[in-house]
Amino acid sequence: MKITFPDGSSKDYPKGTSLKDIASSIGERLAREALAARVNDHLVDLSAQVEKDSAIRFITFNDPEGEDIFRHSASHVMAQAVKRIFPDTKLAIGPSIKDGFYYDFDTPEVLTEDNLARIEEEMTRIVSEHIPYVREELSKDDAIALFREIGEDYKVEMIEAIDEDTVSLYRQDDFIDMCRGPHVPDTGYVKSHKLLSLAGAYWKGDEHNKMLQRIYGTAFPRKKDLKIYLNRLEEARKRDHRRLGRELDLFSIVDEAGPGFVIYHPKGALIRTILEDFEKKEHLNRGYQIVIGPQLLKVDLWKKSGHFDNYRENMYFTDVEGIQYGIKPMNCLAHMLIYKSHIRSYRDLPIRYFELGTVYRHEKSGVLHGLLRLRGFTQDDAHILCTPEQVNSEIRGVIGFIKDVMGVFGFEYEMELSTRPEKSIGSEADWEMATSSLRQALDDEGITYDTNEGDGAFYGPKIDVKLRDAIGRMWQCATIQCDFALPERFDLEYVGQDGGRHRPIMLHRVILGSIDRFLGVLIEHYAGAFPTWLAPVQVKILTITDKSATYAGSVAGRLVSEGIRVETDFRNEKIGYKIRESRLEKVPYMLIIGEKEAATGAVSVRHREDGDRGVVSLDHFLDDLREESSVPAFSQSQGGLR
RNA sequence: GCUGGCGUAGCUCAAUCGGUAGAGCAGCGCACUUGUAAUGCGCAGGUUGCGGGUUCGAGUCCCAUCGCCAGCUCCA
Numbered sequence: 001m002k003i004t005f006p007d008g009s010s011k012d013y014p015k016g017t018s019l020k021d022i023a024s025s026i027g028e029r030l031a032r033e034a035l036a037a038r039v040n041d042h043l044v045d046l047s048a049q050v051e052k053d054s055a056i057r058f059i060t061f062n063d064p065e066g067e068d069i070f071r072h073s074a075s076h077v078m079a080q081a082v083k084r085i086f087p088d089t090k091l092a093i094g095p096s097i098k099d100g101f102y103y104d105f106d107t108p109e110v111l112t113e114d115n116l117a118r119i120e121e122e123m124t125r126i127v128s129e130h131i132p133y134v135r136e137e138l139s140k141d142d143a144i145a146l147f148r149e150i151g152e153d154y155k156v157e158m159i160e161a162i163d164e165d166t167v168s169l170y171r172q173d174d175f176i177d178m179c180r181g182p183h184v185p186d187t188g189y190v191k192s193h194k195l196l197s198l199a200g201a202y203w204k205g206d207e208h209n210k211m212l213q214r215i216y217g218t219a220f221p222r223k224k225d226l227k228i229y230l231n232r233l234e235e236a237r238k239r240d241h242r243r244l245g246r247e248l249d250l251f252s253i254v255d256e257a258g259p260g261f262v263i264y265h266p267k268g269a270l271i272r273t274i275l276e277d278f279e280k281k282e283h284l285n286r287g288y289q290i291v292i293g294p295q296l297l298k299v300d301l302w303k304k305s306g307h308f309d310n311y312r313e314n315m316y317f318t319d320v321e322g323i324q325y326g327i328k329p330m331n332c333l334a335h336m337l338i339y340k341s342h343i344r345s346y347r348d349l350p351i352r353y354f355e356l357g358t359v360y361r362h363e364k365s366g367v368l369h370g371l372l373r374l375r376g377f378t379q380d381d382a383h384i385l386c387t388p389e390q391v392n393s394e395i396r397g398v399i400g401f402i403k404d405v406m407g408v409f410g411f412e413y414e415m416e417l418s419t420r421p422e423k424s425i426g427s428e429a430d431w432e433m434a435t436s437s438l439r440q441a442l443d444d445e446g447i448t449y450d451t452n453e454g455d456g457a458f459y460g461p462k463i464d465v466k467l468r469d470a471i472g473r474m475w476q477c478a479t480i481q482c483d484f485a486l487p488e489r490f491d492l493e494y495v496g497q498d499g500g501r502h503r504p505i506m507l508h509r510v511i512l513g514s515i516d517r518f519l520g521v522l523i524e525h526y527a528g529a530f531p532t533w534l535a536p537v538q539v540k541i542l543t544i545t546d547k548s549a550t551y552a553g554s555v556a557g558r559l560v561s562e563g564i565r566v567e568t569d570f571r572n573e574k575i576g577y578k579i580r581e582s583r584l585e586k587v588p589y590m591l592i593i594g595e596k597e598a599a600t601g602a603v604s605v606r607h608r609e610d611g612d613r614g615v616v617s618l619d620h621f622l623d624d625l626r627e628e629s630s631v632p633a634f635s636q637s638q639g640g641l642r
Numbered sequence: 643g644c645u646g647g648c649g650u651a652g653c654u655c656a657a658u659c660g661g662u663a664g665a666g667c668a669g670c671g672c673a674c675u676u677g678u679a680a681u682g683c684g685c686a687g688g689u690u691g692c693g694g695g696u697u698c699g700a701g702u703c704c705c706a707u708c709g710c711c712a713g714c715u716c717c718a
Binding site: 102110111112113196197198200201205206207211212213214216246247255259359361364365367368369372373377381476477478479510512513514515516517542544545546547572573574576577578579581582583592594595596604606611612 | 644646653679681691709710711714715
């Protein structure tokens with residue numbers, strides 16, 4: 001039979017040759033690295049035999065499918081280890097995930113961290129036993145009978161839900177798991193593994209179901225890669241914004257004040273202010289109008305908007321002189337009222353209301369997480385009211401805005417389009433129009449995006465933007481949502497060219513999302529070393545001895561008068577000690593000033609990353625600093641002034 | 643909210659079987675006048691998250707509660 005390879009070459013083999021043998025015939029290295037193979041576009045085990053002319057591609061760990069197969073095989077090793085130690089364990093699911101795998105168990109014993117070490121040891125034993133993964137295919141009924149007999153209730157439930165007539169399962173010795181496969185040839189492949197954490201997880205991800213015990217782990221073919229990965233985790237831990245927030249004295253979240261409420265210290269508040277000033281300016285440049293709504297609005301209004309019915313559990317309420325008020329969890333209501341304060345003409349549209357709106361949401365206690373998940377936070381929120389014809393260009397404007405802003409911070413991002421969910425309001429025509437507007441706008445902007453069918457808001461479709469930080473993690477910040485419901489409920493109208501009354505469409509959109517969350521992401525993205533324009537202290541002036549304090553003071557005064565944020569350290573300490581402190585504070589520039597500098601009107605510049613940059617005149621230093629210390633601006637406004 | 647783990651000085655962490663709560667850093671004082679990542683000596687710092695209980699005796703054991711951490715569910 002004729003076997004064709006990805007490079008187009010082909011070779012003859014006797015019928016029934018195993019993939020393993022084919023790999024060996026090509027090369028020792030391939031035979032060693034191949035985990036599985038794709039035969040005529042089907043993923044199969046290396047032990048499988050090829051019976052007819054085929055196109056074959058061997059899968060190694062470098063292929064995404066290979067990573068998947070490898071981790072999945074590792075999860076079987078872990079499950080086998082758990083069953084050896086805790087024989088009464090029932091297996092749920094154990095897939096591979098990004099960077100690792102997990103397996104959910106229903107175990108009579110409560111698993112603890114101590115058990116992880118034991119399980120790891122047992123895994124190492126299983127690996128050293130080189131147990132082959134043996135594939136079997138059974139009829140659905142036989143499979144159900146088999147798993148029922150061995151008490152694997154969850155597997156039975158899963159097989160019952162499967163549509164196909166036959167199911168495959170894999171055995172390693174006495175360990176059996178229902179599994180589509182393929183797997184690596186034997187357990188010996190999973191040499192470098194590490195169990196990472198232990199947590200609860202609901203069966204089928206439904207909070208009404210039983211909570212199972214989940215073990216997370218990861219595995220790599222080479223020890224070196226495992227080590228690199230573990231180092232990366234350590235690096236991420238060092239970047240944790242909660243830790244850096246304390247170390248850099250940016251903010252605190254304390255029990256005395258209440259969980260989920262952030263207290264900004266001077267440096268954190270300064271960074272936020274710089275971000276907010278940047279945003280205000282950019283919004284004004286793009287034709288938005290800044291508005292400000294109240295923190296409390298009467299409950300009746302929240303009933304009208306539908307929040308009272310749909311969002312009450314997340315809201316805080318208060319009672320003043322017998323009247324019920326709701327503390328705003330969203331900013332749209334006041335914006336609506338502003339729109340309604342006049343009769344609007346089609347000539348007025350689009351109207352873009354922007355508010356740095358602080359909202360409070362009663363989030364479940366278990367979800368709070370530093371700045372990334374708070375109960376009180378501030379959004380860079382805007383509501384755009386426009387005609388149906390304007391929707392496309394408005395969305396494009398917002399996408400352009402997002403592009404510009406993400407570029408400033410050096411984020412890459414991905415966009416997703418979410419379409420009509422089953423539970424939703426509005427006519428089919430409205431949905432069709434809105435969805436195609438979003439899609440059209442994405443296409444017009446040349447953006448590639450994923451579509452999440454049925455993942456839109458109940459009132460309209462949306463575009464979500466996920467940004468990728470410096471170490472590859474994804475964060476949801478910006479979003480653009482189309483809404484027909486609120487204009488309807490609030491009876492918003494404009495007078496059209498035809499003199500008739502028409503309903504505007506409302507776009508909800510945020511660029512940074514929550515400023516607080518965005519700041520948290522920024523802290524981790526920059527590992528606390530903010531670019532100069534955002535750094536709370538841009539230049540720190542360090543004296544060698546107090547003999548130079550007078551000159552150093554005049555340098556500080558000059559910088560301050562140029563709008564530079566300066567701190568001085570004239571203490572009677574060794575220069576090395578002062579530099580060390582400034583480094584830990586991640587101040588971009590240090591100016592070191594001794595008698596030499598004082599004599600010549602110069603400064604010795606030290607950069608937080610580059611180190612000593614040598615001696616320059618103060619004017620020269622200022623010239624170099626001016627651009628990078630000022631807030632970025634875009635050369636032309638996109639929306640035009642009103 | 644759920645499952646599991648953890649709360650000791652401002653921070654990082656010790657405290658053996660239930661037997662006098664300690665250290666480093668930070669802070670304060672004194673000395674040192676210092677050239678590119680930590681000068682030395684001294685002082686002070688605590689109702690062991692909060693509340694009950696067991697015990698002659700609780701940081702340690704039990705109960706309850708609040709918070710934090712990991713994840714699940716939910717989300718900006």
